[in-house]
Amino acid sequence: MDEPERGSTPAAGLASGAGVVSVEVRTGGGPGGETSSGYPVHVGIGALEGLAREAEARIPRVRLALISDDTVAALHADAVEAPLRAAGRDVHRFTFPAGEARKSRAQWAALTDGLLAAGFGRDSAIIALGGGVTGDLAGFVAATYMRGVPVVQIPTSLVAMIDSAVGGKTGVDVPAGKNLVGAFHPPAFVLVDPRFTTTLPRKERAEGLVEAIKHGLIADAAYLEALERDAPLLLDGDIVATFHAVLRSVEIKADVVSRDEREGGIRQILNFGHTLGHALEARSEYRLGHGAAVATGMVLEAWVGEVMGVTLPGTRDRVEAVLSRFEQGGHIPSAWPDAPDVASVLALTRSDKKARQGAVRYALLSHVGQADSAGGAWSHAIADDIVTRVLGAAFFSESDSG
Numbered sequence: 001m002d003e004p005e006r007g008s009t010p011a012a013g014l015a016s017g018a019g020v021v022s023v024e025v026r027t028g029g030g031p032g033g034e035t036s037s038g039y040p041v042h043v044g045i046g047a048l049e050g051l052a053r054e055a056e057a058r059i060p061r062v063r064l065a066l067i068s069d070d071t072v073a074a075l076h077a078d079a080v081e082a083p084l085r086a087a088g089r090d091v092h093r094f095t096f097p098a099g100e101a102r103k104s105r106a107q108w109a110a111l112t113d114g115l116l117a118a119g120f121g122r123d124s125a126i127i128a129l130g131g132g133v134t135g136d137l138a139g140f141v142a143a144t145y146m147r148g149v150p151v152v153q154i155p156t157s158l159v160a161m162i163d164s165a166v167g168g169k170t171g172v173d174v175p176a177g178k179n180l181v182g183a184f185h186p187p188a189f190v191l192v193d194p195r196f197t198t199t200l201p202r203k204e205r206a207e208g209l210v211e212a213i214k215h216g217l218i219a220d221a222a223y224l225e226a227l228e229r230d231a232p233l234l235l236d237g238d239i240v241a242t243f244h245a246v247l248r249s250v251e252i253k254a255d256v257v258s259r260d261e262r263e264g265g266i267r268q269i270l271n272f273g274h275t276l277g278h279a280l281e282a283r284s285e286y287r288l289g290h291g292a293a294v295a296t297g298m299v300l301e302a303w304v305g306e307v308m309g310v311t312l313p314g315t316r317d318r319v320e321a322v323l324s325r326f327e328q329g330g331h332i333p334s335a336w337p338d339a340p341d342v343a344s345v346l347a348l349t350r351s352d353k354k355a356r357q358g359a360v361r362y363a364l365l366s367h368v369g370q371a372d373s374a375g376g377a378w379s380h381a382i383a384d385d386i387v388t389r390v391l392g393a394a395f396f397s398e399s400d401s402g
C-alpha cells in the first residue's frame with residue numbers, strides 16, 4: 001500500500017512533544033464508491049476541552065444521551081458532562097454493567113427503551129463514552145434509534161482509541177457469534193484524549209497495544225520500531241508515548257477505512273492476525289482475551305504467509321520478537337498450555353463471518369510494515385492443508401517448524 005500520510009508523528013521515539021491533531025476520515029469510500037463526506041478524529045492530551053465547542057458546531061440544539069458502562073461512568077462521566085452543561089446543553093446519563101456480555105440485544109433493548117421513556121426524539125444525539133463495548137453498543141443504539149441519530153465517540157480504552165472508535169462499525173454479539181448483528185454508522189466526530197487511559201488496568205493496555213503492533217506490521221515499519229522502543233513506557237501508561245501511538249494508529253486506520261469503508265478491498269488488511277485470532281478466541285470460549293488471541297494469530301498468519309511464499313522469510317520471528325516486548329502471547333506454547341486441536345480451530349475459521357463461499361481468506365504481510373496487496377484483492381484464499389500444517393507445527397512440534 002502507499003505510505004499513509006504521516007501527520008505530525010515525529011520519526012524519533014514516541015515520547016516527545018504533544019498537541020491536539022485532527023485526522024479526517026472520509027466516508028462512502030470504497031472500490032467504485034463516491035467519496036463525499038467524512039468526520040474528524042481529534043487526538044490529543046486535552047482534546048476533551050474541545051468537546052462543547054465541537055458539539056455546538058456539529059450537533060447543535062439536540063438533546064444529548066451519554067451512554068457509558070458503570071466503571072467508566074464512575075471515573076469519567078462527570079468530566080465529560082460538566083463542560084456540556086456549562087455550555088447550556090441538556091445531557092442525560094444512561095449506564096449499563098461493564099463487560100462484553102452486555103454488548104447484547106437485551107442491553108440494546110434496555111437502552112432504547114430508556115431513551116424512549118426519557119422522551120428522546122429525532123432531535124437527539126448519543127455520546128458513547130467508554131471502551132469498545134460501549135462504542136459498539138451505543139453506536140448501534142444511535143444507528144437504530146428513530147432510524148438513526150448522530151453519535152459522538154469518546155473512547156476511553158486503548159482498544160477503542162486505537163481501533164474501534166474509528167471506522168463506523170457498530171453492533172452487538174448474539175449466541176451465534178460476536179458482532180453478527182450491527183450497522184455501519186459513522187460518528188459525527190471522535191474525540192481521543194489519552195488522559196482517559198491513566199485509569200486503565202495494565203492488562204487492558206497490553207491487549208489494546210496488540211492492535212497498534214498490527215498497524216505497524218501492515219502499514220508502517222518505522223512506527224513498529226517506535227512501539228518496540230517505547231514498549232515499557234506504553235505498558236506503564238506514559239501519557240505522551242500513548243498520545244503518539246494512538247495518533248499514529250488513528251492515522252493508519254483512518255487512511256485505510258477512508259479508502260474502503262465497507263471492507264471490499266484494502267480494509268481487509270486490518271484483519272491481519274484475526275482469522276486465526278478469532279478462531280482461537282472462540283476455541284478458548286473467550287477465556288483468552290482478544291489482544292492475546294490476535295497476537296498469536298499474527299504469529300501464525302505470518303507463518304502461513306511464509307509457507308505460501310507471500311511473506312518475506314524471517315517475518316514471523318520479527319512478529320514474535322515485537323510481541324514479547326509487550327508481554328503478549330507471541331510465543332505460542334506459553335500462551336497455550338493446552339494445545340487446541342487443529343480440526344476445531346480450522347472449523348472455527350470457517351464460521352468467521354468474513355469467510356466467503358467456503359474459501360477462508362487471509363490478509364497476509366508482504367514484509368514488516370507492508371500488507372500484501374494480493375494483486376488488488378487484499379486477501380488470499382488459503383487451502384486448509386496449509387493452515388493444518390502450520391497449526392500442527394505451532395502447537396505440537398515447535399522444533400520441526402519452518
Ligand SMILES: NC(=O)c1ccc[n+]([C@@H]2O[C@H](COP(=O)([O-])OP(=O)(O)OC[C@H]3O[C@@H](n4cnc5c(N)ncnc54)[C@H](O)[C@@H]3O)[C@@H](O)[C@H]2O)c1
Nearest residue numbers: 071098131132133134156157159160163164169196199200
Ligand atoms: N467496531 C470496531 O471496529 C471494533 C474494533 C475492535 C474491537 N471492537 C470491539 O471492542 C470490544 C473490546 O473493547 P474494549 O477492550 O475496550 O472492551 P470494554 O469496552 O469492555 O473495556 C474493557 C474494560 O475496561 C474498562 N475501561 C474502559 N476504559 C477505561 C478507563 N479509561 N479506565 C478504567 N477502565 C476502563 C471497561 O469498563 C471494561 O471493563 C469488543 O466488543 C470488540 O468486538 C470493535
Ligand SMILES: [Zn+2]
Nearest residue numbers: 211274290294
Ligand atoms: Zn482486533
